[in-house]
Amino acid sequence: MAVQPLLIDGEWRAARQLLGEFRAENPTTGEAIGPSYPICGATDVEAALSAAYAVADELAATPPENIANFLEAYAAGIEADAEMLVELANAETALPRQPRLSAVELPRTTNQLRLAAKAVRNLAWTQPVIDTAANLRSHRAPLNKPVLVFGPNNFPFAFNAIAGSDFASAIAARNPVIAKAHPSHPATSERLARLAFAALQQAGLPPATVQMLYHFDNAIGTQIAGDARLGAIGFTGSRAGGLALKAAADAAGVPAYVELSSVNPVFLLPGALAERGTALAQEFFASCTMGSGQFCTNPGVVIVQHDAAGDAFVAEATKHFAAAAPSVLFSRGVLDHLQGSVATLRKAGAELLAGGQAGSPGYRYAPSLLSVDADHFLREPKALQTEAFGPVSLLVRVKDVEQMAQVASAFEGNLTGTIYTANDGSDDNTWAKVAHALRPRVGRLIGNRMPTGVAVSPAMNHGGPYPSTGHPGFTAVGMPAAITRFTALHCYDNVPEHQLPPELRDRNPGGLARCIDGVWSADDLGHGAGA
Structure with a gap:
């Protein structure tokens, strides 16, 4: 072939140093398909x-x-x-x-x-800045x-x-x-x-x-x-x-x-569970198993209080996971890694509530739910934050609101963190405590919605503190x-105007927003801002 x-x-040319070849595989059967690639x-x-x-x-x-x-x-x-x-x-x-x-x-x-x-x-990505007093002008290039x-x-x-x-x-x-x-x-x-x-x-x-x-x-x-x-x-x-x-x-x-990597913690506050626990169990299951759980924003850890509403939520969620058919994963490598991650969670003390086994044909794994007490989670935070890339999630059962905030403080950096609250405002004080601990540890803080999915918006942050990404300041x-990740910051000091890039000159024919002497303006220099 x-x-x-x-x-x-x-x-389009042949590889000049061909070290091997491979073919794609159909994940539903495990069979090689299509041509060979170098x-x-x-x-x-x-x-x-x-x-x-x-x-x-x-x-x-x-x-x-x-x-x-x-x-x-x-x-x-x-x-x-x-x-x-x-x-x-x-x-x-x-x-x-x-x-x-x-x-x-x-x-x-x-x-x-x-x-x-x-x-x-x-040219919005160039972010021009002009200091007229110092005759300094900078932009991204x-x-x-x-x-x-x-x-x-x-x-x-x-x-x-x-x-x-x-x-x-x-x-x-x-x-x-x-x-x-x-x-x-x-x-x-x-x-x-x-x-x-x-x-x-x-x-x-x-x-x-x-x-x-x-x-x-x-x-x-x-x-x-x-x-x-x-x-x-x-x-x-x-x-x-x-x-x-x-x-x-x-x-x-x-x-x-x-x-x-990211486990995207989801905090279900007591009022929210008491108000709509059954619906939240369904929403959680749907999010965890969407795309066979192979999203970087999958809800990998869910924090639930030990009370009647929390117990009812766990029971309902367990039923959903236990009744689900095995999900198809992308590859043998993904399956092997997922099995290793689940083994790590169990070795660290998590109890398997549903699932936990591979399926056939192809590369399949049963939607799986695990649980651990918060005391144990706080003793083994690193191992119990192992990312399980697939339809798998870990429940962390907390005693009270104070322990929920402690758990939030124990998380590594994540892409997202979610907090569900009651519609009647009864969780507002709890939200403040949890959010205070969680906010520095996530790139995107979400309210009353599962994290799966990322909107393509200028306001989106698909990034977060280490180890979710290597740098907390970029999306x-x-x-x-x-x-802006793939740019250099260029500064021009006392350079004649005609030698400057167009977006840094006095005239601004394109109407680009520029920061002129600390004020954002689309005007020409000398008209409005910076005048």
């Missing part, structure tokens, strides 16, 4: 990095309109090819065609690309180096290395992208890459603006991550893999924006904020 080509330096060696990785580095200055100087045209043409190409893309992604991931892939994730992906194009045109993007297994479109938020953000900042596709969905990634390359040619961008590699071993991954020719890394995946890449990148001074979702 012929091995599929790589996209390197404007050419596991490439250092020669091919070096070729991609050299080509991207060589065009970085040219891309940084490219007119924003060309970049926006590429992003919009790519979005249109994806929509025109939606039927085939959905079929490929369904076969490789077992995610349902409707509504997940066709009605939710694919539109989210094209929306992200178009929002990035809008940010490119209005391209890195003049390529960005390496590692895509995860759980979003074949919206976080794909060749189409997702990291990709769109890096391109919007006028940086070349080297995409490392995830081996769980190579055919989907290949088709996206062909659409991206066609849009690139249409927009007249340098050929090495977009390149894609399918797979390489961990040693090569850390080698490229530590290459100073890289401008930045975007990674979504396992904590171990992300930290290895980050360590290599840190040693070379390469910024690494890594999303690592992987939401334009223009996500773009």
Whole structure:
């Protein structure tokens, strides 16, 4: 069987150092499907990095309109090819065609690309700041180096290395992208890459603006991550893999924006449980098992008080989990990791209430619910915060509100934290205590809604304190904020106006919001703010 080509330096070509090959697998059966894809060696990785580095200055100087045209043409190409893309992604991931892939994730992906194009045109991501007294002007600018993007297994479109938020953000900042596709969905990634390359040619961008590699071993991954020719890394995946890449990148001074793990604690306050415990049990089960639990915002730990309403909630939730059929997971690797995580939780003292076993055919695992007392959780907080990537959640039973706040204080950094309260206001004081402890430990604090799902909004924070990500100040979702990860802060001190970038000059023909002497304004300098 012929091995599929790589996209390197404007050419679809065979790997020049082929270290092996692999095929996608159908998760529902475990059978290999589709063509073979290359596991490439250092020669091919070096070729991609050299080509991207060589065009970085040219891309940084490219007119924003060309970049926006590429992003919009790519979005249109994806929509025109939606039927085939959905079929490929369904076969490789077992995610349902409707509504997940066709009605939710694919539109989210094209929306992200178009929002990035809008940010490119209005230059909002550049965040200009002008100090007229000191004659200092600064803005965010391209890195003049390529960005390496590692895509995860759980979003074949919206976080794909060749189409997702990291990709769109890096391109919007006028940086070349080297995409490392995830081996769980190579055919989907290949088709996206062909659409991206066609849009690139249409927009007249340098050929090495977009390149894609399918797979390489961990040693090569850390080698490229530590290459100073890289401008930045975007990674979504396992904590171990992300930290290895980050360590290599840190040693070379390469910024690494890594999303690592999160258990997304959910606090069910006593009044909320007494008021609507049965409904909350159903809502919790639906969230935990959505997408077979393979979301980075899955509710992995739920905190419930030891009282009659709490006991009723646990009993109701246990019934839902016990009656559920095994869920299909993305791969053998995901199944093995999930089984290991559940074993770790049980070894740390968690009791299995429902599920806990693999199923067949293919890669399946029963929705599983575990429970532990808060005293035990507080003695073993690290082990009992092990992320179980799949349809699994841990209940933590607290004695009272004070212990609930103690549990909140014991959490590591997470992407999200949720607090459910009663509609009559009876939980308001408790909310304040729990939120005070939880707020510094989560990127997004949610009220009365399960954490699964991430809205594509300029106000979204899909990030959080370590170890949910490597840096608490950046988001992987939401334009223009996500773009700023892949930028450099450029300051101009006493530079003549005609030599400044357009958004830092006195005239502001585009109506861009600029911070002039501490006041945000869209006026020309000398009219309104800063006058």
